[in-house]
Amino acid sequence: MDTGNLLASAGEMQALDRKTIEEIGIPGAVLMENAGRATVAAMERHFGPAAGKRVIIFAGPGNNGGDGLVMARCLADRGALPSVLLVGDPARLPPDAARNWAILERLQVARRVIDPNAAWPTDWQEASSRPLHSVVDALFGIGLTRPLSGCYLAALHAMRDLARASACPIVAADMPSGLHSDTGAILGEAVQADLTVTYGLAKPGHLHNGGPRIGILEVADIGIPSQAAAAANLAGRLLDGRVLARLPPRARTSHKGSHGHVLVLAGSTGKSGAAILAAKGALASGAGLVSCALPAALLPIFATAVAEAMSEPLAASDHLAHADLAAVARLCAGKAALLIGPGLGRHPETAGLVTALYRERPEPMVVDADALNILAADREALAAPGGPRILCPHPGEMARLLDLPVPELQRDRLASAQRLCSLCGPHQPIVALLKGAGTVVAANKAAGGLWAVNSSGNPGMASGGMGDVLAGVIAGLLAQHHEPWLAACAGVWLHGAAADLLAKERPFGYTAGEVAAALPRLFADRRKKRQSPDSGEEQIC
Numbered sequence: 001m002d003t004g005n006l007l008a009s010a011g012e013m014q015a016l017d018r019k020t021i022e023e024i025g026i027p028g029a030v031l032m033e034n035a036g037r038a039t040v041a042a043m044e045r046h047f048g049p050a051a052g053k054r055v056i057i058f059a060g061p062g063n064n065g066g067d068g069l070v071m072a073r074c075l076a077d078r079g080a081l082p083s084v085l086l087v088g089d090p091a092r093l094p095p096d097a098a099r100n101w102a103i104l105e106r107l108q109v110a111r112r113v114i115d116p117n118a119a120w121p122t123d124w125q126e127a128s129s130r131p132l133h134s135v136v137d138a139l140f141g142i143g144l145t146r147p148l149s150g151c152y153l154a155a156l157h158a159m160r161d162l163a164r165a166s167a168c169p170i171v172a173a174d175m176p177s178g179l180h181s182d183t184g185a186i187l188g189e190a191v192q193a194d195l196t197v198t199y200g201l202a203k204p205g206h207l208h209n210g211g212p213r214i215g216i217l218e219v220a221d222i223g224i225p226s227q228a229a230a231a232a233n234l235a236g237r238l239l240d241g242r243v244l245a246r247l248p249p250r251a252r253t254s255h256k257g258s259h260g261h262v263l264v265l266a267g268s269t270g271k272s273g274a275a276i277l278a279a280k281g282a283l284a285s286g287a288g289l290v291s292c293a294l295p296a297a298l299l300p301i302f303a304t305a306v307a308e309a310m311s312e313p314l315a316a317s318d319h320l321a322h323a324d325l326a327a328v329a330r331l332c333a334g335k336a337a338l339l340i341g342p343g344l345g346r347h348p349e350t351a352g353l354v355t356a357l358y359r360e361r362p363e364p365m366v367v368d369a370d371a372l373n374i375l376a377a378d379r380e381a382l383a384a385p386g387g388p389r390i391l392c393p394h395p396g397e398m399a400r401l402l403d404l405p406v407p408e409l410q411r412d413r414l415a416s417a418q419r420l421c422s423l424c425g426p427h428q429p430i431v432a433l434l435k436g437a438g439t440v441v442a443a444n445k446a447a448g449g450l451w452a453v454n455s456s457g458n459p460g461m462a463s464g465g466m467g468d469v470l471a472g473v474i475a476g477l478l479a480q481h482h483e484p485w486l487a488a489c490a491g492v493w494l495h496g497a498a499a500d501l502l503a504k505e506r507p508f509g510y511t512a513g514e515v516a517a518a519l520p521r522l523f524a525d526r527r528k529k530r531q532s533p534d535s536g537e538e539q540i541c
């Protein structure tokens, strides 16, 4: 199955399994066989041949355990020395797993049953002089419903201690046990995997909160037909480099007027940097023109810092105010996208301008930072957008918008982003981000109804100004007439991927301005001279 970049929740995956097995007729045993074999192949690809080496497989009571049993057989067949610890009752295994247990018995593959209701055995480890290749976590997959406890928790600790003592990798089948496949929440404790091989489709839990504990993620095709996945109308997307292909190439004859004009409404005393970084982000993502409307006092600083952008002075000297509304309305003429919020500050006069523009302007608009805080205090305005809106809160801003504590909204980041979309009403296309490790993007029905989790980015991004650049990048893509959904998804991935380029040299300490400067490099490897099918013009990226 070519899953593209689809994401599936546990429920969607289980429905897909059922459809494949019960309607299409591909036996579950075939899927399990493919899952086990694909995992063994990935293990050897990453950690070298297993022949002559031990592999300890911790198998659980369900089909995830079944995957581990298939792996044991495959490993034995390849000259490795597998040993299975089944934490569960063989007599209560589901049919496909039970069949593989019986096969291991017939083949006399080393195995041991551990009663999950008893204490973890002290003699669980066999003495051996043979090197250990890896440890396999096949305890639980998408069927995990509660924190590990008792023997299962002891198995997790045994796995961890064994891998640590032998300096060998842990390979997780489908999900690291203890990680919730939908929310990415760690239920009590979770396995720290070095490689996770997931089956059919990636799950949101692999990516939320930066995908804790998954190590390298590989999505294995186990034979679920592509048309079954397509027919499932899955709404989840994994954001990776494939999103670049969705940004159409530029014609050689294009000019600055071809790529849209962004109006940035930003800045206040002491916060000129936010306006500068937002403008740089918009330019970096390819906007043809960028203008920034900001308090008159900030003009000289801004104009010096961003020579490529035009700056429009507004009346008040140190903050934007409702009195600027008519001037801003005039500036909106001819703009393809607006960005409001970076560094605006919380002056009471600014709120009137923000809510008026949010409610009245028909242009696509990115709403960020202080503009979000202002709208959080005016629910009526929030529910009445005048045009397509992309809201970019971090967890603190989301807490104010949803009126929820941060830990609570973080528990299910996707649900939080979808909730914010619903607060903006159904009439306009709305896309809501929830920034952070594994930024979530959710769209309401008018914007396509999909959701996505980002796979790019790194902890070095935890520094000032990154959000200002991201808002500018998204506004720059909006100005190039991309739909809000694509502008948000591409902007989020590009922003994180640009930071990943910098993190290769410096894991942290790089600046938001450097991220903006690095971002265009991501388009470089796309620079292919090719004839456009119609006009004969050469397209260059």
Ligand SMILES: NC(=O)C1=CN([C@@H]2O[C@H](COP(=O)(O)OP(=O)(O)OC[C@H]3O[C@@H](n4cnc5c(N)ncnc54)[C@H](O)[C@@H]3O)[C@@H](O)[C@H]2O)[C@H](O)CC1
Pocket: 013, 017, 028, 031, 032, 035, 060, 061, 062, 063, 064, 065, 066, 067, 094, 139, 140, 141, 142, 143, 144, 145, 146, 147, 148, 149, 152, 173, 174, 175, 199, 200, 222, 224
């Ligand atoms: N994606 C596919 O097409 C295929 C996936 N496969 C593998 O099957 C598992 C899902 O199997 P399932 O039996 O539904 O669940 P698990 O094996 O993850 O869990 C077993 C069982 O355990 C119970 N349980 C849940 N949480 C706990 C807990 N904390 N303590 C004790 N017991 C718990 C619950 O009843 C679960 O049902 C999937 O991840 C893949 O690895 C198939 O191999 C092939 C097709």
Ligand SMILES: [K+]
Pocket: 064, 137, 138, 139, 140, 141, 172, 173, 174, 175, 176, 177
């Ligand atoms: K697992």
